[in-house]
Amino acid sequence: MTQVRINIDGHALDVPAGISVAAAIAQSQRPFRRSVSGHMRAPFCGMGICFECRVQIDGIAQQRSCMVSVRDGMQVVTDG
Amino acid sequence: MKSYDLIIVGAGIIGTACADYASQQGLRVAIVEPGPIGGGATAAAMGHLVAMDDDPAELALANYSLGLWEDFTQVAQIEYNRCGTLWVASSDAEYAHIPEKIARLAAVGVQAELIDGEQLYRLEPALQRGLAGGMHVAREAVVYPPGMARHLLDRARARGALLYSQRVTAITQQGVQLDDQTSLAGSVLVATGCALPELLPQLPMRARKGHLVITDRYPGLIHHQLLELGYADSAHGDADSSVAFNVQPRPTGQILIGSSREYGSETSQVSMPMIQRMLERTFRYLPALRQLDALRIWTGFRPVSADGLPYLGRVPEHTNVWVAAGHEGLGITTSLGSARLVIDQWLGRAAAIDARPYDPARAVACV
Numbered sequence: 114m115t116q117v118r119i120n121i122d123g124h125a126l127d128v129p130a131g132i133s134v135a136a137a138i139a140q141s142q143r144p145f146r147r148s149v150s151g152h153m154r155a156p157f158c159g160m161g162i163c164f165e166c167r168v169q170i171d172g173i174a175q176q177r178s179c180m181v182s183v184r185d186g187m188q189v190v191t192d193g
Numbered sequence: 194m195k196s197y198d199l200i201i202v203g204a205g206i207i208g209t210a211c212a213d214y215a216s217q218q219g220l221r222v223a224i225v226e227p228g229p230i231g232g233g234a235t236a237a238a239m240g241h242l243v244a245m246d247d248d249p250a251e252l253a254l255a256n257y258s259l260g261l262w263e264d265f266t267q268v269a270q271i272e273y274n275r276c277g278t279l280w281v282a283s284s285d286a287e288y289a290h291i292p293e294k295i296a297r298l299a300a301v302g303v304q305a306e307l308i309d310g311e312q313l314y315r316l317e318p319a320l321q322r323g324l325a326g327g328m329h330v331a332r333e334a335v336v337y338p339p340g341m342a343r344h345l346l347d348r349a350r351a352r353g354a355l356l357y358s359q360r361v362t363a364i365t366q367q368g369v370q371l372d373d374q375t376s377l378a379g380s381v382l383v384a385t386g387c388a389l390p391e392l393l394p395q396l397p398m399r400a401r402k403g404h405l406v407i408t409d410r411y412p413g414l415i416h417h418q419l420l421e422l423g424y425a426d427s428a429h430g431d432a433d434s435s436v437a438f439n440v441q442p443r444p445t446g447q448i449l450i451g452s453s454r455e456y457g458s459e460t461s462q463v464s465m466p467m468i469q470r471m472l473e474r475t476f477r478y479l480p481a482l483r484q485l486d487a488l489r490i491w492t493g494f495r496p497v498s499a500d501g502l503p504y505l506g507r508v509p510e511h512t513n514v515w516v517a518a519g520h521e522g523l524g525i526t527t528s529l530g531s532a533r534l535v536i537d538q539w540l541g542r543a544a545a546i547d548a549r550p551y552d553p554a555r556a557v558a559c560v
Contacts, residue, residue: 149410167409173485174409175409175410175411175486
């Protein structure tokens with residue numbers, strides 16, 4: 114299986130090509146985001162509806178990580 | 194019949210500002226509003242407190258009002274944020290006109306500074322490269338307008354003003370009649386914005402539709418209320434429809450994107466072609482916004498008088514009917530000064546600024 118290397122909160126991680134960023138974050142054991150009131154949030158629907166899995170990807174904030182596939186060299190920043 | 198010194202019709206930001214000041218001056222006040230407080234144009238507005246230098250009367254009223262807003266900077270529910278206004282020049286020609294604008298503002302005491310191309314990108318790194326510079330007005334701010342209407346109403350009620358959640362069906366010899374057949378006696382002040390013709394058909398009023406888009410939270414992307422210097426052409430022009438670059442950082446990190454102006458559209462429905470025009474205009478100045486998520490789009494209607502200046506004063510042919518309406522897109526900024534201008538006239542006092550440009554008689558005469 115082809116692997117790609119992405120970076121999550123400064124940590125390099127090798128993951129299978131084609132998986133979602135949400136799956137990669139879950140694999141990294143990193144948290145996803147905090148709500149406005151500071152509570153930890155994580156993917157709920159996994160299909161782009163609930164907006165709970167939003168992270169920053171390559172400098173653009175508020176992206177739904179379940180809807181984006183990993184790319185080699187991708188920089189991901191969570192609220193963790 | 195219940196009797197008041199002043200019956201204010203409409204609890205948008207204009208009506209509530211009038212209620213606040215009138216009650217502060219010791220008047221016995223009733224406010225009649227069947228809908229939510231600040232639920233019309235007030236709720237749809239951007240809430241940018243700004244002085245525009247294009248018309249001397251408008252500038253005088255805005256500047257007077259901006260001074261009065263300084264008493265409200267610490268009220269939590271108003272979300273007052275002194276982010277300043279940065280007017281952006283897209284060409285050398287626009288840039289060349291900035292010193293005249295600075296001089297016109299300085300003449301009434303508003304401090305503005307010329308920003309060269311280099312400073313522009315230090316202030317707002319996300320702006321498109323190649324812009325000529327701009328004009329920075331540091332004192333200006335953004336607020337949450339319905340929060341202000343609620344605050345002004347609460348203050349008036351704490352002084353004894355009474356809120357009637359009915360609709361005024363008619364202005365009578367004594368005062369007003371409500372839709373539950375009760376009547377109130379007293380002087381009447383109509384502050385119903387676009388709905389003015391229902392009660393005062395002799396005063397021309399047109400509704401000018403606007404669209405706004407709000408994004409998800411992207412804190413730190415922009416720092417000032419940003420407008421193109423050509424904004425006044427859109428705001429003061431009489432085109433059937435126009436758009437202008439006008440975006441605002443909300444305290445949440447969300448970005449509020451305007452602006453459109455449109456006559457002839459009666460429904461509040463969102464027009465996607467208009468949104469597209471507005472956003473294409475925005476992306477010319479802030480290309481980074483193209484990648485962001487919008488959460489919500491809404492529309493509102495600006496109340497436009499016969500000549501673009503509000504009607505503030507006594508209605509001709511009536512001894513006891515007054516009006517405060519027709520502020521178009523500047524009603525949030527000019528609400529506090531408008532209230533003083535009307536109420537001071539009602540009290541028989543000299544107003545703090547020349548009230549003649551706003552005299553409703555000018556519009557009745559030309560019908």
